[in-house]
């Protein structure tokens with residue numbers, strides 16, 4: 001039986017990555033609905049879920065190697081094992097399996113100039129959202145601390161592309177008035193789950209290239225969105241944001257900066273295979289776009305150790 005590494009995401013530090021075999025098997029078995037049906041024999045589970053009993057037995061037996069399931073050797077019944085991942089870790093593993101598939105299928109194509117233009121979050125939005133939430137839960141308090149140290153008078157914030165809402169929730173805990181914007185699919189998930197509304201976060205559904213909440217806001221918070229777009233989109237976004245930033249506030253761009261931390265360069269692969277024009281843009285690019293949009297960028301980015309990301313503040 002093998003312990004899992006601490007970081008089950010595809011952005012764990014080089015050399016500390018989780019076992020790809022476990023992730024691919026776990027994702028397939030989870031996606032087929034098997035864990036929710038356990039305990040049961042392979043035949044019973046396969047009959048209930050419309051699966052191939054031989055393939056299911058092979059996959060479940062293999063997952064025993066990580067303690068994710070266990071089998072009663074007498075009756076041949078499978079049950080959840082002692083090392084089964086938590087819901088948050090489940091999301092990280094399932095998103096990791098998607099990265100394995102995407103990287104193995106697409107990097108070679110990309111080298112030959114062939115792009116897959118399906119954005120990462122559009123295929124199974126809840127797996128994507130839960131995986132990002134798992135990563136953000138551990139970093140959001142530090143990120144929000146840094147924002148409020150930089151803008152101590154901030155009372156209102158808009159969390160653009162807020163997705164899971166972990167940053168919005170952390171801002172709300174600090175007493176700020178929070179608006180979270182995302183595309184309608186993500187806002188519908190947030191509304192259905194209810195956590196954000198009950199914490200007082202106002203939800204705004206809409207494409208931020210077309211509409212924005214009125215504001216103005218003391219802080220415009222852009223985490224994890226700018227690297228998913230090319231330079232033209234970044235510049236257009238900052239120009240749209242300028243009028244909704246209050247005089248006493250500013251903008252925080254949380255992103256991977258090319259060449260600044262090793263994980264940023266790894267993350268560029270994920271942006272490349274997403275085929276949406278995203279990239280780990282260089283600090284100089286962000287400076288040029290933000291300046292052209294009328295912002296004054298702080299002299300130095302602030303690094304978030306361990307995640308490969310940095311924050312650029314501007315007023």
Ligand SMILES: C[S@@+](CC[C@H](N)C(=O)[O-])C[C@H]1O[C@@H](n2cnc3c(N)ncnc32)[C@H](O)[C@@H]1O
Nearest residue numbers: 132136161162163182183206207208209223224
């Ligand atoms: C990579 S996620 C980042 C989530 C979160 N901010 C974080 O840091 O973990 C990007 C989010 O931006 C949203 N998004 C992408 N394009 C958008 C647009 N044009 N308008 C509004 N939201 C958008 C996506 O739906 C997704 O939830």
